[in-house]
Amino acid sequence: MWFDHIEAGDSLDVFLDNFPSVSREMAVAVLEQAQFSEHSSFS
Numbered sequence: 001m002w003f004d005h006i007e008a009g010d011s012l013d014v015f016l017d018n019f020p021s022v023s024r025e026m027a028v029a030v031l032e033q034a035q036f037s038e039h040s041s042f043s
Helices: 002-007 012-018 024-041
Strands: none
Touching (some): 002 012, 012 024
């Protein structure tokens, strides 16, 4: 669900508008963790 918005090209603001219970800080933390995990899996 979270990444569907990103893959569709939606901005973080669009995602946050659709999910008001999610804080910007939480969304950024999840995206950063996903990016870290993606880079770690290739090592």
